[in-house]
C-alpha cells in the first residue's frame with residue numbers, strides 16, 4: 001500500500017507579492033506607523049498608557065485575570081470599543097511624534113494595491129517598511145513578533161503542496177487530467193519565469209510591472225478564486241477554477257461536507273411500508289438491497305471448509321469480496337472465484353450477501369430517541385420497499401405516506417452483539433419515559449379486538465378456522481355454543497394457559513381466569529396505548545412471547561376487521577331529523593345562556609370571579625358556556641348514534657378519530673379560538689365589517705354553528721381560518737423551539753452514564769448525580 | 785445571611801475525614817465532584833471555605849431521601 005503522504009516544495013517568486021488574505025493586516029500596519037521612521041504614531045507615554053489595554057485584548061485568559069482585574073477587567077464589548085478608539089486615534093494623527101514628518105494618506109485598493117497619496121507602493125517597498133517596524137511596537141499592536149514578523153505577509157516564496165493534495169487522474173482515453181490547483185501552480189510558474197527572463201534581458205519597467213501585476217493576480221486567485229474585485233480565473237472550458245478557499249468553503253467544502261457530514265458504507269435507504277406477517281423484530285429487505293449489502297464472515301481453522309463452500313457459491317447468497325490477512329480487498333467474479341478460493345486461509349474475511357436472519361439496524365430521522373435506532377432481523381422479500389410491523393411504527397414515529405428509513409449492517413462482531421443484546425424491539429417494548437408499552441396495537445387491530453371479544457360476538461366454525469389459521473393456531477376453543485364459538489374463547493387461545501388478569505376502569509371490568517377471557521371486551525386500554533395486558537405479558541412471559549402475541553393478534557384481528565368491513569363514508573355523518581332538531585336545540589340553549597350572562601352584566605348583576613374584573617368575568621363565563629356546547633353535543637351524539645355507525649365505532653373504541661371530529665362533522669364546529677381566546681382583532685370593535693361594533697354575540701366572536709357536512713358560511717369560514725392559522729403557527733413554533741432545546745440537552749449530556757454503583761458520571765468519571773435520577777429507578781424495569 | 789427556608793434542602797459541612805470517606809466511596813478526587821461557590825447563600829450561612837465538602841440531603845418526590853455532595857470553590 002502506498003504510505004508516503006507526499007512532501008511539500010516551494011517556488012521562489014522573482015518579485016514579492018502581497019498575500020491577499022492578509023492585505024487588511026498590512027493596511028492597518030501601514031496606517032499605524034510612520035512612513036519615514038516606521039515607528040508607531042504615538043508618543044512613548046501614550047504607548048505605555050495603552051499597553052495594558054492591548055494586553056487584555058490579545059492576552060490569554062490567565063494573563064487577563066492576573067493583570068486586568070486590578071485595572072478593572074474589560075468585557076469583550078469594552079475591549080472592542082477600546083481597540084476601535086485606538087485605531088481611530090492612530091488614523092487621525094497628522095504628524096509623527098518621533099520624527100515630526102507630516103503623515104500621508106494610505107489607500108488600499110482591493111484586494112492588494114496600496115497607494116500613498118496616489119503613488120503606488122510596490123510590494124517590495126511595503127516589505128521593507130514592514131521589516132523596519134520594531135518588535136516592541138508590534139507587541140503593542142497585538143502581534144507576537146517571535147511568532148510572526150509582518151514582512152512575512154508579503155510573499156517571496158510560495159508553498160507548493162505535494163501531488164497527494166492535487167492528484168492527476170488518467171481518463172479512460174489515456175489522457176491525463178490535472179487538478180485545478182496544479183493548473184494554477186503552472187500558471188504562477190509560467191509568469192514567474194517570464195518575469196525572470198524579462199528582468200534579466202533588461203526589459204522596460206512598464207513591461208516588468210505588467211508581469212508583476214499578473215503574478216500578483218495569479219497568486220491571489222491561487223488562494224481564493226472568489227476574491228472580491230478580482231476577475232475569476234477560468235478553465236479552458238470557462239469553468240471557474242476551484243482553488244484553495246473553494247475547497248474549504250461552504251456546504252460542499254471540506255468542513256461541512258467531509259468533516260461534519262460523514263458518509264457511511266454498508267447502508268441502504270428506501271421507502272417503508274407495512275407488513276402484517278412480520279414480527280416487530282423483523283424487517284423486510286428488498287432482494288436488490290440484500291444482494292448489494294454484505295456481512296463479514298471470519299475464516300478460522302475451525303470453519304475453513306464450511307466457509308470455502310459458501311465462497312464457492314455462484315448464486316444469490318454469494319460471497320462478493322475477500323479481504324486477505326494483509327487487508328487487501330479482492331472482488332469475487334466468475335473469472336476470479338477459482339483463483340481466490342485457493343488463497344482462503346484462517347484470518348481472511350469473506351463478505352457475504354445479506355440473508356434471512358442477519359441483524360441489521362433500522363433508523364428513522366429525526367433520531368430523538370434511543371428507540372429511533374433499533375436492531376431488526378432480516379427477512380428477504382420481493383419488492384422495493386423495506387417492510388416493518390405496524391406496531392414498531394410508534395417508537396420510530398413513522399407512517400407509510402412515503403416515509404423513508406435507513407438500514408445499516410453492523411460489521412464488527414462487537415457491533416453485531418451490541419445490536420442483538422441491547423437494541424432489539426422485542427426487548428424494548430417498555431418505554432424509557434414511563435415504563436408503559438411503546439409497541440402496541442392500533443387502528444384496525446383495535447377495532448378488530450373489539451369486534452372479536454364483545455359480548456355478543458359468535459363465529460361459525462368456518463369463520464373461526466380462518467381467523468385461527470391466519471394466526472397460526474390449529475385448534476378450536478373447547479366450548480361450542482349452538483355450533484358457534486364465542487369471540488372471547490377464540491381470543492383466549494392466544495393467551496398463556498395460566499394467565500390470571502383483572503382490569504377495572506370505570507364501569508367496565510375485564511377478567512381473565514386460567515388463560516380464559518371470562519368477562520369484558522378487550523379494549524385499547526389492554527392492548528392499545530398504555531396496554532396493561534401487553535405490559536403484563538412482557539413482564540411475566542417475556543419478550544419472545546409478547547412479540548409472538550403481537551403478531552398473532554395482528555393477524556387475527558385484521559381478519560376480523562376485514563370480515564366485518566370496517567370503513568366509513570359520508571352516509572355515516574348524515575343526520576336524522578331528530579339529530580338536526582337536537583342540534584338546533586343545543587345551539588339555541590347555549591345562545592340563551594350567553595344572552596342571560598350578557599344581560600346580567602349589563603344590569604351590573606354579574607358577580608366577578610376572584611382576581612378578575614367584571615368585563616373579564618363576562619368573557620370568561622361566555623367562553624365557558626360556548627365550550628360547553630361541544631360537550632353537550634358530544635353527549636347527545638354518543639347517545640343517539642350507535643356503534644353500528646363505523647365512524648362512531650372507531651371513535652368510541654379509540655381506534656381512529658374521536659367524537660369531537662364527529663361533532664364537528666355532523667353537528668357544528670363550535671367556538672374558534674385565537675391565542676386561547678375568542679377572536680377579537682381585525683376592524684375596530686369587530687372582526688369583520690359585516691358585524692356592528694362591539695357586538696359580543698357568539699357568531700360575531702367566532703362561534704361556528706355550521707358543520708363540515710353542511711359547509712361553512714363565509715363569515716364562519718373566516719373565523720375558522722383565523723383559528724386554524726393560529727394553531728398552525730403556534731404548532732410549528734413550539735416544535736422548532738422544543739426540538740432545539742432537546743438537541744442542546746442531548747449534546748450536553750451525551751456521554752453521561754450510570755455507573756455500577758448507580759451514580760451518574762461523565763466521560764472523565766466526574767460525579768453528576770450520586771444516584772441516577774435521585775431514586776435509582778429504571779422505568780423500564782419497574783414492576784407493580 | 786439567609787434564613788433557612790423549607791424549600792431549600794438541608795446543607796451541612798462534612799468534616800475532613802467524612803469528606804475523605806465520600807471521595808473514597810465514589811473513588812474520585814475532590815475536583816471531580818460538583819461545585820458550589822463560597823459566595824452561595826447556603827455556603828455563606830455555613831461559613832464554608834474553599835476545599836470544604838458540603839452534603840445536601842434532598843427529598844425527592846419519587847424516591848425518598850438521597851444525599852448530594854458539592855465541593856466549595858472560590859467565587
Ligand SMILES: [Mg+2]
Pocket residue numbers: 398399400401402403
Ligand atoms: Mg410520514
Ligand SMILES: [Zn+2]
Pocket residue numbers: 004005006007
Ligand atoms: Zn515520502
Ligand SMILES: [Zn+2]
Pocket residue numbers: 034035036037038039096097098099100101
Ligand atoms: Zn516618523
